[in-house]
Amino acid sequence: MDRIPNKNMTETKKIRVLIAKPGLDGHDRGAKVVARALRDAGMEVIYTGLRQTPEMIVEASLQEDVDCIGLSILSNAHGALFPRIVELLRAEGRSDILLFAGGIFPDEDVPEIKRLGFRGVFGPGSDTRDIAEFIRTEIAARGPVRG
Amino acid sequence: MTVEPDLATRVSAGDRRALARLITWIEEDDPRAHAALAALYPRTGRAHIVGVTGAPGTGKSTLVSALAAEERKRGRTVGIISIDPSSPFSGGALLGDRIRMMEHIADPGVFMRSMASRGSVGGLSVATSDAVRALDAFGRDVVFVETVGAGQAEIDIVRTAHSVIVIEAPGLGDEIQAFKAGILEIADVFVVNKADREGADKTANALKVMLDVGNTMKQRRSGGPARVVGPSAAELAYHGAPAAGRAGPHDPPEDPVEWRPPILKTVAAERRGVLEVVDALDAHWRHLRESGTITQRERERVEDEVRQLLGRTLTRRCIEASGAERYAALVDAVTARALDPRGAVEALIGAWRGVARGVARGAQRKEAD
Numbered sequence: 474m475d476r477i478p479n480k481n482m483t484e485t486k487k488i489r490v491l492i493a494k495p496g497l498d499g500h501d502r503g504a505k506v507v508a509r510a511l512r513d514a515g516m517e518v519i520y521t522g523l524r525q526t527p528e529m530i531v532e533a534s535l536q537e538d539v540d541c542i543g544l545s546i547l548s549n550a551h552g553a554l555f556p557r558i559v560e561l562l563r564a565e566g567r568s569d570i571l572l573f574a575g576g577i578f579p580d581e582d583v584p585e586i587k588r589l590g591f592r593g594v595f596g597p598g599s600d601t602r603d604i605a606e607f608i609r610t611e612i613a614a615r616g617p618v619r620g
Numbered sequence: 621m622t623v624e625p626d627l628a629t630r631v632s633a634g635d636r637r638a639l640a641r642l643i644t645w646i647e648e649d650d651p652r653a654h655a656a657l658a659a660l661y662p663r664t665g666r667a668h669i670v671g672v673t674g675a676p677g678t679g680k681s682t683l684v685s686a687l688a689a690e691e692r693k694r695g696r697t698v699g700i701i702s703i704d705p706s707s708p709f710s711g712g713a714l715l716g717d718r719i720r721m722m723e724h725i726a727d728p729g730v731f732m733r734s735m736a737s738r739g740s741v742g743g744l745s746v747a748t749s750d751a752v753r754a755l756d757a758f759g760r761d762v763v764f765v766e767t768v769g770a771g772q773a774e775i776d777i778v779r780t781a782h783s784v785i786v787i788e789a790p791g792l793g794d795e796i797q798a799f800k801a802g803i804l805e806i807a808d809v810f811v812v813n814k815a816d817r818e819g820a821d822k823t824a825n826a827l828k829v830m831l832d833v834g835n836t837m838k839q840r841r842s843g844g845p846a847r848v849v850g851p852s853a854a855e856l857a858y859h860g861a862p863a864a865g866r867a868g869p870h871d872p873p874e875d876p877v878e879w880r881p882p883i884l885k886t887v888a889a890e891r892r893g894v895l896e897v898v899d900a901l902d903a904h905w906r907h908l909r910e911s912g913t914i915t916q917r918e919r920e921r922v923e924d925e926v927r928q929l930l931g932r933t934l935t936r937r938c939i940e941a942s943g944a945e946r947y948a949a950l951v952d953a954v955t956a957r958a959l960d961p962r963g964a965v966e967a968l969i970g971a972w973r974g975v976a977r978g979v980a981r982g983a984q985r986k987e988a989d
Binding site for chain 1: 647707714725736
């Protein structure tokens with residue numbers, strides 16, 4: 474069965490995900506692993522590379538018309554960068570985009586990140602299948618994709 | 621119901637969110653995209669569409685990014701569509717061309733969109749043409765379409781551009797591969813990128829030799845050169861200046877001197893040689909318009925598109941008309957060798973005709989009422 478091209482191919486609604494690394498840390502192994510896993514889960518993943526400003530991330534997500542943004546951060550700069558990204562998305566009228574975060578966050582920061590509107594926060598050791606499942610479930614709950 | 625300005629109006633007013641959504645709907649073959657495109661169609665036909673193709677690793681994205689920067693310097697707005705393959709197994713795609721184009725992200729004069737091939741050959745060409753048209757209606761002066769030159773489908777896509785850049789790079793061992801793929805015939809400009817690497821001259825020379833051979837064969841087939849312009853002129857034309865510009869005042873305009881694709885060397889990552897590529901694109905665009913070739917190309921492009929759309933629309937309608945169950949049964953029958961593929965196609969067309977006749981009868985009845 475595996476050798477037969479997947480029926481997803483003919484499905485016209487695709488989940489589009491932007492994976493971005495805001496801030497200055499140069500470690501993108503985790504972001505790349507997640508990007509690859511989401512591709513294998515049948516999603517279209519736009520990867521923007523390292524050292525992105527909130528403005529760059531929001532502009533790219535607008536042009537790519539994504540359903541979901543995953544932000545990977547290891548530099549502990551989320552306190553400054555995440556609120557800015559949420560604010561810019563709101564200003565562009567795209568608060569509907571699903572947000573999740575990956576990386577290392579102090580436990581006490583997680584509630585604040587979730588309060589900002591990040592529906593998922595995935596720390597080290599997270600199963601990429603769980604991330605894919607999370608995205609699928611969240612998008613499905615929002616009704617028809619980009620309807 | 622909320623009244624929002626219609627998508628086509630927003631796109632033509634320069635709303636990039638509307639443009640982004642229109643391209644999404646185009647990719648999903650959403651009827652709302654068809655309506656918006658129909659409304660936008662009269663506004664299209666102004667952009668210079670440039671196809672960029674070449675093997676993976678030749679530096680297409682880097683070159684497109686550098687070309688976009690040079691076009692911006694010349695005061696033109698830019699649209700970029702980058703196509704990457706979808707995985708045939710998961711249907712997903714990893715679209716990474718943006719990494720090399722992020723330098724333009726703060727510039728509203730550059731709009732870039734990544735598209736996945738989504739496995740459907742005809743569908744991709746149609747969606748790409750529509751996305752290009754959306755960027756055209758959005759008011760972009762130049763639209764680059766970048767694709768991996770790995771198959772016929774990709775060649776079809778870039779062939780629909782006004783000007784096609786084929787990129788090679790030394791040391792990939794793919795010179796012969798490129799010639800095999802028939803990629804030589806579609807190029808208007810050749811770029812040997814990564815020209816600071818060893819073997820760049822060899823790659824450029826190999827291209828030149830293949831072009832010369834192709835040209836000699838063309839002349840033989842047509843019984844000699846169509847119009848003798850002399851070896852020196854031909855040699856000059858070789859390096860990108862539009863030969864049409866040298867045509868004498870008494871030369872009839874319908875007999876344009878053939879465009880000879882220049883071979884240009886670049887180091888796109890360092891912006892070297894990029895100016896010359898944009899010069900060549902400008903010269904080719906001028907050549908197309910002055911020689912009248914543009915009309916012919918445009919007609920070919922439109923015909924190609926109409927045919928693809930026809931094939932795709934008929935396919936969908938035939939399958940719809942026969943119903944999912946009957947369609948599956950036909951496929952099963954062909955698999956079991958109980959029916960041949962053409963037989964299945966005839967059956968599907970028959971089903972569609974039946975539906976079409978039913979519709980016609982319904983219309984007649986209505987008229988009779």
